[in-house]
Amino acid sequence: MSRxxxxxxxxxxxxxxxxxxxxxxxAQGGTELTRTTVTEVAMVAVSAAVMGAAFLWSRAGTIQGxxxxxxxxxxxxxxxxxxxxxxxxxxxxIETGRTFAYLAVFAAAVAGARLAPRAAPELLEGLxxxxxxxxxxxxxxxxxxxxxxxxxVSNRLGQPFDYWNAVGCVAAMAVPxxxxxxxxxxxxxxLRMIAYPVMGVSIxxxxxxxxxxxxxxxxxxxxxxxxxxxxxxxxxxVLLLPLAGSVAVGAWALSKDPFTKTLQxxxxxxxxxxxxxxxxxxxxxxxxxxxAAVEAGSARRVPSARARRRIGIVAVAVACLxxxxxxxxxxxxxxxxxxRLDELxxxxxxxxxxxxxxxxxxxxxxxxxxxxxxxxxxxxxxxGVGAGAFAVGRLRFRTDTSVTRHAHGWIPQTMADFGVxxxxxxxxxxxxxxxxxxxxxxxxxxxLVRGPDDxxxxxxxxxxxxxxxxVTVLLVPLAFGVQSLLDWTWFIPAPAIMALxxxxxxxxLLPLGARPSEYRPELRRWPARQRIVAAVVTVATAALLAxxxxxxxxxxxxxxxxxxxxxxxxxxxxxxxxxxxxxxxSLTPDPLLVRASIDTKxxxxxxxxxxxxxxxxxxxxxxxxxxxxxxFELGTLDLPQEAVKTIHGALYLDPHSKPASALFLDARxxxxxxxxxxxxxVSE
Numbered sequence: 108m109s110r111x112x113x114x115x116x117x118x119x120x121x122x123x124x125x126x127x128x129x130x131x132x133x134a135q136g137g138t139e140l141t142r143t144t145v146t147e148v149a150m151v152a153v154s155a156a157v158m159g160a161a162f163l164w165s166r167a168g169t170i171q172g173x174x175x176x177x178x179x180x181x182x183x184x185x186x187x188x189x190x191x192x193x194x195x196x197x198x199x200x201i202e203t204g205r206t207f208a209y210l211a212v213f214a215a216a217v218a219g220a221r222l223a224p225r226a227a228p229e230l231l232e233g234l235x236x237x238x239x240x241x242x243x244x245x246x247x248x249x250x251x252x253x254x255x256x257x258x259x260v261s262n263r264l265g266q267p268f269d270y271w272n273a274v275g276c277v278a279a280m281a282v283p284x285x286x287x288x289x290x291x292x293x294x295x296x297x298l299r300m301i302a303y304p305v306m307g308v309s310i311x312x313x314x315x316x317x318x319x320x321x322x323x324x325x326x327x328x329x330x331x332x333x334x335x336x337x338x339x340x341x342x343x344x345v346l347l348l349p350l351a352g353s354v355a356v357g358a359w360a361l362s363k364d365p366f367t368k369t370l371q372x373x374x375x376x377x378x379x380x381x382x383x384x385x386x387x388x389x390x391x392x393x394x395x396x397x398x399a400a401v402e403a404g405s406a407r408r409v410p411s412a413r414a415r416r417r418i419g420i421v422a423v424a425v426a427c428l429x430x431x432x433x434x435x436x437x438x439x440x441x442x443x444x445x446x447r448l449d450e451l452x453x454x455x456x457x458x459x460x461x462x463x464x465x466x467x468x469x470x471x472x473x474x475x476x477x478x479x480x481x482x483x484x485x486x487x488x489x490x491g492v493g494a495g496a497f498a499v500g501r502l503r504f505r506t507d508t509s510v511t512r513h514a515h516g517w518i519p520q521t522m523a524d525f526g527v528x529x530x531x532x533x534x535x536x537x538x539x540x541x542x543x544x545x546x547x548x549x550x551x552x553x554x555l556v557r558g559p560d561d562x563x564x565x566x567x568x569x570x571x572x573x574x575x576x577x578v579t580v581l582l583v584p585l586a587f588g589v590q591s592l593l594d595w596t597w598f599i600p601a602p603a604i605m606a607l608x609x610x611x612x613x614x615x616l617l618p619l620g621a622r623p624s625e626y627r628p629e630l631r632r633w634p635a636r637q638r639i640v641a642a643v644v645t646v647a648t649a650a651l652l653a654x655x656x657x658x659x660x661x662x663x664x665x666x667x668x669x670x671x672x673x674x675x676x677x678x679x680x681x682x683x684x685x686x687x688x689x690x691x692x693s694l695t696p697d698p699l700l701v702r703a704s705i706d707t708k709x710x711x712x713x714x715x716x717x718x719x720x721x722x723x724x725x726x727x728x729x730x731x732x733x734x735x736x737x738x739f740e741l742g743t744l745d746l747p748q749e750a751v752k753t754i755h756g757a758l759y760l761d762p763h764s765k766p767a768s769a770l771f772l773d774a775r776x777x778x779x780x781x782x783x784x785x786x787x788x789v790s791e
Contacts, residue, residue, distance in 0.1 A: 119229040123608075124236025126153065131241045131277075131601035136269045138512070140201070144660040146600055147208035148653045154215035155649030159642040161218035163634045172217035172614035175543055176210075178536040183210045185525060185532055186494040193493020194500055194728030196694035197659070202495030202524075204656035205598070211649065212604045216611025224616055227576035228294070231284050234583060234605055238281035239305055241267055241601065242312045245274045249315075249365075250384035252376040262369050264315045268599055275321025276590040276602045278312040283328040283582035285309060289345035289398070290338045293572050296402050303398035304391040307349035311387070314357035315366060320593035328586035335550070335578050337570050344401045352390045359386060473515045473593065479504045480519035484526060491526035492728075502730060502761035513595035517588075520595065540614055544584075548577045549619035574619060583609040662692035666701050678709040696722045696732050703735070707743060715739065723756070733757035734767050741770065747778035 134146035186199070186206045193199040219226070248256035248266040256266050263271035288294075289302025313321050329346065333339055360366040360383060365376045482504040483492055492500040497520060498512040514520040521529045545551040587606035591597050634642075669684035682705055689698040699722040706715035719736040726732050733756035741750035751774045757767040 119223075119226060120232035120236055123230065123233030124240070127234070127237030127601060127605060127608075128240040130604060131237070132244075132267050134600040135267055136273065137205070137599045138269075140660055140663060143201075143600070144204070144657060147204055147656050150208045150600070150604065151211045151649050151653045151656065154211035155646050157215040157222075158211075158218045158645045158649075161221050162638050162641040162645060165218070165221040169617065170221070171617055172220070172543060172611070175536070175539045175614040176214050176217055178532070178539050179210050179213055182529075182532050182536055183207050185528060189490065189493040189525065190694065192490060193496050195493060195496040195498070196726070197692075197696070197729075198495040198498065199493040200692065200694045201659055204659070205600075206494070207652055208600075208656065209603060209607055211652065213607045213611040213614075216608045217615035219608075220612045220615030225573065227573065227580050227612070230609070230612055231287060231576060231579055234609065235281060235284045235288065235305070237601070237605055238277045238284070239308070241274065242278050242281065242308055245312055246308060246315075246387060249376070250380050250387065252380055253373055256376075257373060260370050262364075262366050262371065263317050264312060268601070270599065271316040272318045272320060272590070272594045273596055273599045273602055275313050275316035275318030276324065276587065276594070276596045276599075277605070278309040278316075279321045279324035279328060279586045279590060280583050280602065280605055281309045282306070282325045283332045283579055283586065286329065286332045286342050286345055287336075287576065287579040290341035291572060291575065292338075292341075300395060300398035300402055302345055303349055303394040303401075306345060307353045307390055307394045308387070310350055310353035311357055311390070314353060315360055320590050323593070324586040324590040327589045328582045331582050331585060332579070336575055338575065341405070344397070348397045348401075349394055352394055356383075356386045356390050359383075472509075475506070475509070476501075476511060476513075476515045477519045480514040480516075480523040483523040484519075487526055489526045490528050491522070491524045494524050496728075497523040499728060499730075499760075502764070503759070505763055508763050508765060513598060515594055517591045517597060520597075540610060543616075544581055544610065544613040546618040547613045547616035548581050549574055550578070550581075551618070577613065577616075577619070580609045580613055658692050659695065662688045662695060662698065665691060666697050669698075669701055669705065673705045673708055678705055681705045696726045696729060699725070700732070700735055703739065707739070712743060716744070723753075727756075728760065730757040730760040730764060730767065733760065734764070734770065737767075737770055737774070741774050741777065745777075747774045747781060750774040751778060 130146055130150065133149070134143050137143050183203070183206045187203045190196050190199045190203065223229075244255070245264040245266050248259065249264065252259070259265060259269075261271065264274050265271045266274075268274060285302050285306040289299050289306065291299070310325070313325055333342065336342070360379075363379045363383075365371045365379055479501040480497060483497060483500040486492075486500075486503075497514050500523060501511075501514075514523055517533075518530075521533055525532070542551070584606040587596070587602060590602075596602050665684055665688035669681040669688065672678075672681035672684060682702060685698040685702040685705065688701075692698075699718045703715040703718040703722070706712070706718065716736075716739060719732070719739055722732040723736055733753055737750045737753035737757065740746045740753060751771065754767055754771045754774060757764060758771060761767060
């Protein structure tokens with residue numbers, strides 16, 4: 108390896124980890140338009156740079172990952188096309204931008220595999236840095252709550268994402284990486300020692316988020332490591348010692364109100380912050396010392412191959428028997444598995460709430476959201492309600508006034524948003540990626556893998572350091588996938604791109620055993636003309652994509668400028684701004700609603716009513732447009748009969764809307780006053 112290559116290899120983990128950490132703090136939970144848009148534009152720009160470099164300097168030969176990228180592109184295209192039938196085009200447009208940004212990251216990871224196919228260790232170190240930064244911040248927010256989490260109302264760790272399950276998801280993905288870091292034979296001894304406290308804080312974060320989905324994802328990732336990787340004896344202390352320390356600290360924390368009860372005052376959090384910080388610091392120091400002791404002991408005495416094999420078999424057996432024992436104990440309990448499943452999916456069972464006992468409870472609000480998603484799917488089974496439109500589509504079927512943007516599960520969300528088309532396409536995407544990833548890690552049977560020459564069976568694939576690192580990379584998206592089946596972490600950029608980078612890297616590799624011995628970038632001074640053209644086209648496409656992603660944010664800013672001008676009584680200029688906002692993003696009703704508000708303030712009721720009626724015509728699936736028109740007809744025009752007719756549209760779309768119900772009652776009462784009848788005859 109040349110000196111420049113060695114420097115690049117050392118810098119890659121810091122660059123990658125810092126970039127993903129920037130996404131975590133930039134986009135946070137992915138719910139704020141400005142933060143998310145700026146982050147997505149940056150993601151597209153960086154991805155374009157990586158793909159451009161791959162076009163210019165990657166080695167000539169077979170291009171891997173094309174089929175997987177193509178399937179991902181088809182999913183992104185379906186997301187964009189669904190705006191044609193979406194009941195909420197505004198949400199679909201935003202979701203389209205997110206999906207194309209994810210596609211850019213995935214394609215860049217595929218290209219990165221072509222540039223540096225042996226960079227799996229550096230990739231894992233970068234992903235671990237990306238995970239430990241938000242995990243450390245989440246724990247620090249409870250040590251210094253006044254400085255880092257003054258406005259946090261939940262008892263569960265949520266910073267910097269403002270969502271505890273996202274913190275848990277990141278920690279779950281860190282578990283298999285930490286097992287690799289602490290048990291690998293090569294690398295720095297100091298890094299192997301550091302793996303112990305890193306594992307401890309990761310498990311502690313999962314405990315204090317009280318995320319059952321994250322705990323399951325971490326268990327699957329850890330179990331996959333012990334089943335697949337032949338470093339079981341070396342891995343046991345990396346898992347068991349931190350597990351003991353983190354459980355002890357977690358048990359203490361969950362005995363305190365600030366970690367188990369919501370809406371705790373800042374003074375209550377600060378009263379336990381010092382003790383919690385001291386315990387976390389003590390745990391880190393003890394685990395670091397434990398790691399040093401294990402490292403020193405393993406250097407003096409190496410168990411025999413037979414002993415390692417026996418201990419490994421016992422470790423795998425125990426790892427498999429623990430969930431089996433848990434399953435059996437539930438099956439033969441008084442309540443049984445059926446009751447537990449009913450508790451998980453029932454709409455009537457009470458959620459366990461935010462307390463330490465929720466970790467062992469099966470009840471959840473997910474069953475309610477899943478049922479709503481299935482009802483949305485039944486209403487539009489072929490193509491769904493449009494990407495991201497579940498939040499609006501569920502309003503017709505919800506049984507209470509709960510608010511959520513997501514179905515809390517990848518499958519029900521896909522069914523509601525895309526229908527059968529989405530299910531088929533995402534299944535094909537998963538299968539193509541799984542085939543590529545299993546080939547890259549050597550987990551696909553050799554007879555199914557093409558060799559380097561004329562389809563020969565590749566040579567034997569030993570468990571060397573490179574293959575172990577690749578299998579660890581595979582466990583990262585596996586853990587994320589398990590969590591995404593039970594939550595909406597796909598919509599939160601930082602954990603999603605961690606999984607996308609790991610998955611894309613595997614998809615871009617040749618099958619294990621079929622890689623050439625020398626596979627380095629071709630650092631030519633002047634790349635071939637066709638490579639330059641491909642790089643320029645990639646950058647130009649990325650620029651167009653970034654501009655498209657920016658339009659909802661630009662429209663929103665222009666709308667806010669119109670409101671500011673209206674406050675200054677510059678009504679004509681404000682109306683012009685709303686027209687500009689509508690030109691920037693014609694898929695949102697906001698410019699029309701703001702224009703109506705401005706016209707009302709300017710005493711131009713006819714123009715205001717025209718804008719509101721146009722909003723209803725263009726966005727009939729949005730209950731907000733019907734409500735705003737009905738409120739205008741009642742409050743401004745004093746036309747209660749028209750308001751009663753209009754508000755029926757909002758109540759049809761959202762029967763449990765309290766504002767719409769109240770407006771309906773007000774309109775009926777006003778109509779009785781005007782007509783002098785007890786029960787006015789109002790046709791629908």
